[in-house]
Amino acid sequence: xxxxxxxxxxxxxxxxxxxRTALFSWxxxxxxGGQFILRIEDxxxxxxxxxxxxxxxxxxxxxxxAHDEGPFYQMQRMDRYKAVIQQMLAAGTAYHCYTTxxxxxxxxxxxRARGLKPRYDGTWRPExxxxxxxxxxxxxxxxxxxxxxxxxxxxxxxxxxRIEIANAELDDLVIARADGTPTYNFCVVVxxxxxxxxxxxxGDDHVNNTPRQINILQALGAQVPLYAHLSMILGxxxxxxxxxxxxxxxxxxxxxxxxxxxxxxxLARLGWSHGDAExxxxxxxxxxxxxxxxxxxxxxxxxxxxxxxxxxxxKQTDNERLAALxxxxxxxxxxxxxxxxxxxxxxxxxxERVATLNELADAAEVFYIGIHPxxxxxxxxxxxxxxxxxxxxxxxxxxxxxxxxxxxxxxxETVSRHGLKMPKLAMPLRVLLTGQAQTxxxxxxxxxxxxxxxxxxxxxxxxx
Numbered sequence: 146x147x148x149x150x151x152x153x154x155x156x157x158x159x160x161x162x163x164x165r166t167a168l169f170s171w172x173x174x175x176x177x178g179g180q181f182i183l184r185i186e187d188x189x190x191x192x193x194x195x196x197x198x199x200x201x202x203x204x205x206x207x208x209x210x211a212h213d214e215g216p217f218y219q220m221q222r223m224d225r226y227k228a229v230i231q232q233m234l235a236a237g238t239a240y241h242c243y244t245t246x247x248x249x250x251x252x253x254x255x256x257r258a259r260g261l262k263p264r265y266d267g268t269w270r271p272e273x274x275x276x277x278x279x280x281x282x283x284x285x286x287x288x289x290x291x292x293x294x295x296x297x298x299x300x301x302x303x304x305x306x307r308i309e310i311a312n313a314e315l316d317d318l319v320i321a322r323a324d325g326t327p328t329y330n331f332c333v334v335v336x337x338x339x340x341x342x343x344x345x346x347x348g349d350d351h352v353n354n355t356p357r358q359i360n361i362l363q364a365l366g367a368q369v370p371l372y373a374h375l376s377m378i379l380g381x382x383x384x385x386x387x388x389x390x391x392x393x394x395x396x397x398x399x400x401x402x403x404x405x406x407x408x409x410x411x412l413a414r415l416g417w418s419h420g421d422a423e424x425x426x427x428x429x430x431x432x433x434x435x436x437x438x439x440x441x442x443x444x445x446x447x448x449x450x451x452x453x454x455x456x457x458x459x460k461q462t463d464n465e466r467l468a469a470l471x472x473x474x475x476x477x478x479x480x481x482x483x484x485x486x487x488x489x490x491x492x493x494x495x496x497e498r499v500a501t502l503n504e505l506a507d508a509a510e511v512f513y514i515g516i517h518p519x520x521x522x523x524x525x526x527x528x529x530x531x532x533x534x535x536x537x538x539x540x541x542x543x544x545x546x547x548x549x550x551x552x553x554x555x556x557x558e559t560v561s562r563h564g565l566k567m568p569k570l571a572m573p574l575r576v577l578l579t580g581q582a583q584t585x586x587x588x589x590x591x592x593x594x595x596x597x598x599x600x601x602x603x604x605x606x607x608x609x
Contacts, residue, residue, distance in 0.1 A: 146177075146178070146179050146180060146343070147173065147174055147177040147178070147179030147180070147343050147344060148174070148179055148180045148182065148340065148341050148342050148343045148344070149170040149171070149173050149174045149179065149180075149181055149182070149342065149343070149344050149345075149346055150170065150181070150182040150183070150184050150336075150337070150340065150342050150345070151163075151166060151167040151170050151171070151181070151182075151183055151184070151205075151210075151212070152183075152184040152185075152186050152333070152336070152347075153167075153185065153186065153201050154185075154186045154187070154189060154192075154193065155185055155186075155187050155193045155194060155197035155198040155200075155201055156189055156192040156193055156194075156197060157197055157200075158197065158200045158201070158204070158394040158395070158396065158397075159200060159201045159203075159204030159205065159394065159395045159396070160386075160394055160395065161378060161386065161394075161395065161412070161446070162348060162377065162378050162386060163201075163395075164204065164208060164210075164395045164408075164412055165375065165378065165412045165415055165416070166346060166347055166348055166375060167205060167208075167210050168208070168210060168409060168412050168413060169346050169373075169375065169417070169434070169439075170344075170346045171210045171211075171212075172413075172427075172430055172431050172434040173344060173346060173434060173435075173436065174213070175431040175434075176431050176432065176434050176435070179343075180213040180214060181210075181211075181212050181213050181214075182212060182213065182214045182215050182217070182340055182342070183205070183212035183214070183215035183216040183217070184215055184216065184217045184218075184219070184336060184340070185198055185201070185215075185216050185217065185218045185219065186219050186329065186332065186333070187218055187219055187220050188219050188220060188326070188327070188328075188329055188332055189329075190220070198216075200394075200396065202216070203396060204394075204395035204396055207395065207396065207399055207405055208395065208405050208408065208409055209405060209409070209427070214340075217336070217340070219332050219336065222332070222335075222336070223326075223327065225335065225339070226327035226331065226332055226335055227321070227325065227327065229335050229365070230288055230320060230321050230327065230331070233288075233290070233320075233364065233365070234288065236364075237271070237291065238290065238291050238364040238365075239288050239289065239290050239291060239320060240269060240270060240271050240288070240289055240291055240317075241269065241280070241286035241287070241288060241289075242265075242268075242269040242270075242286055242287050242288070242289045242317075242319075243269055243278075243280050243281055243284050243286045244265070244268055244269060245284075249265065252265070252266055262314075264316035265289070265316040265317055267316075267317065269286075269289070270289070270291065270317060271291075285323040285324070286323065287319045287321060287322055287323050288319070288320050288321035289317040289318065289319055289320065290317055290318045290319075290320050290331075290357075290360070290361055290364070291317060291364075292312060292315050292316065292317050292318065292357070292360055293312045293360060294312060294313065295312055295313065296311075296312050297309045297310060297311050297312060298310050298312060298315075298356040298359050298360055300355065300359060300369070300371075300372055301371075302352075302372050302373065302374055303344075303371055303372065303373035303436040303437075303439075304349075304373045304374055304375060304376070304436060304439045304441050305349070305352070305374055305441050306441070308352070308355075310356040312356075312360070315356060315357060315360070318330060318331075318357050318361075320361070330354055330357055330358055330361070331361065333354075333358060334358050334361045334362055334365070334367075337358075337362075337370055338362060338365060338367040338368075342370050343370050343371065344370055344371050344372075344373065345370045345371070345372050345373070346373045346375065346436075347372075347373075347374060347375065348374065348375050348377065349374040349375060349376055349377065350377070351374060352374050355372055355374075373436050373439070375416060375439065376416055376440065376441055376442055376443045376444060377443050377444075378415055378416075378443070378444050378445070378446055379443050379444065379445045379446065380445075380446055381445070381446055381447060381448055383445060386446060395408070401501060401503060402455075402474070402501030402502035402503030402504065402505070402506070403451070403455050403501060403502070404455060404458045404459065404462065404470075404502070406426075406427070406458050407451065407454045407455040407457070407458040408451070408455075409427055409430075410424060410425065410427075410430075410454055410458075411450065411451045411454050413425075413430050413434075415444040415446070416439055416440050416443075416444035417434070417438055417439050417440070418438055418440075419433045419438065423454075424454065424457060452500045452501070453500075455500055455501060456499070456500040459496050459499060459500070459501075459502070459505070460496055460497055462496070464489040464490070464492045464493040464496070465489050467489070467492035467493075467496060467502070467505065468487075468488040468489040468491075468492050470502050471488060471492060471502055471505050471506050471509055472488060474502060474503065474506040475488075475506050475509060475510060475513070478506070478510065480510055480513050480514055481513060482513055483513060485594075485595045486512045486513075486593040486594055486595070487593075488509060490593055491508070491509045491512055491593060492505060492509070494585050494589055494590070494593065495508040495509070495585060497585075498585060511579045511580055511581065512579075512593060512594065516579065516580040516602070517580065518576045518577060518580045518606065519580070522576045522580070522582060523576060523606065525582075526572040526573045526575075526576050526582065527573045527576070527577075527606070527608070528569070528573075530563075530565065530569065531565070531569050531570060531572075531573050532607065532608060533563060534559050534560060534562075534563040534565055534569065534570050535570065535573055535574070535603070535607065536607065537559050537562065537563065538555065538556065538559045538570060538574075538603075539600065539603050539604060539607075541555050541558075541559065542555065542591075542596070542599065542600060542603070543596075543600065547592060547596055548592055549586070549588045549589045549591075549592040550588070552588040552591050552592055553586075553588035556570060556571065556574075556587065556588060571587045573606075574587050574590075574591065574603070575587055575590065576606075577602055577603050577605075577606035578590060578591065578594065578599060578602050578603065
């Protein structure tokens with residue numbers, strides 16, 4: 146069975162790069178009827194926080210990337226890691242090293258001075274016939290993995306192709322610190338082994354870790370998973386994605402008014418493609434998804450494309466769902482959403498014109514708060530020739546059937562009677578009712594308001 150995992154470190158929020166990794170890992174498991182595991186790699190005690198763990202889980206939940214097992218926490222598995230280290234010490238695949246940090250620094254400085262690659266020199270590495278130094282009294286050693294000295298470690302990366310690294314390039318990795326705490330690369334190996342991970346899909350910043358992890362797995366007699374290293378995501382400007390590019394935390398996209406299905410659809414196309422398909426459901430994505438069509442080159446984030454996708458999904462979304470998503474955004478602004486006008490009806494009228502839920506909230510807000518049209522808008526649109534027509538329209542509005550077609554007919558009759566073009570009446574109506582010069586069809590906007598509210602707003606704006 147295919148078993149994939151998403152294994153974030155809770156030292157910050159779930160960012161776009163991590164969300165794409167989670168999406169691809171989740172989709173690959175779904176595509177093959179496998180299992181998707183969530184593992185929290187929280188061994189960096191100084192930087193890991195419960196808030197960051199919750200932010201990761203919140204982001205996964207918002208995106209709908211449900212895990213089948215977990216979340217597993219590495220800090221809760223420390224006893225197991227330490228037991229495996231003891232087994233390796235007994236088997237001779239790991240050893241105690243008493244070289245101090247200061248000695249390591251001097252060693253590396255001397256190597257750099259000689260033009261060599263800085264590395265541990267193997268002083269405490271046991272070899273046949275070698276006499277090891279006497280351990281210094283009271284010193285707490287680290288534990289190092291006894292990496293092979295020759296040959297190569299190689300794997301067929303499912304994205305990048307064949308990768309080979311000479312073992313001579315790798316020194317003996319520290320797998321437990323002097324205080325006994327296992328290190329990241331070792332914990333990952335034990336977890337992938339014992340959780341039966343078959344496919345490791347992760348960012349290509351982990352490529353350098355892979356040969357070390359493969360060697361440790363082989364030393365343990367464990368099955369080596371298949372690896373797929375995803376290229377990085379660049380910002381709109383072609384630079385490495387970072388906080389300065391704006392909203393890179395997944396939940397920031399929630400705050401900014403994006404729908405999760407739009408974010409997922411967009412992430413799916415960051416470095417992967419299925420022909421020319423641009424818009425598709427997650428069910429369709431899981432049916433199509435494979436690792437063969439992931440590009441090994443960096444993907445570039447395009448905010449305009451995301452906005453286009455989000456606008457598409459907003460248009461397709463049921464009005465009642467949109468109302469449920471917009472209501473808390475309005476309430477967070479201190480806006481009380483009354484029964485009338487219907488928030489769902491407002492969403493239905495405006496969803497064709499907005500790109501985010503926040504823009505939809507902006508449009509809906511004017512229906513529930515007192516508005517004060519800008520003086521320049523009034524001066525521009527409430528012309529002397531429009532005032533008599535507006536007064537005539539207000540009079541007719543008292544008795545007209547309260548529906549858009551009847552209100553539209555009244556507008557047409559009024560402009561015809563006064564010899565005006567439609568914008569001469571429609572524009573002041575928009576400004577007086579909403580404070581905005583741009584709205585959907587004005588008859589539909591008028592019909593959204595309760596009759597008395599519409600009349601009050603129009604009369605308040607009339608000149609004395």
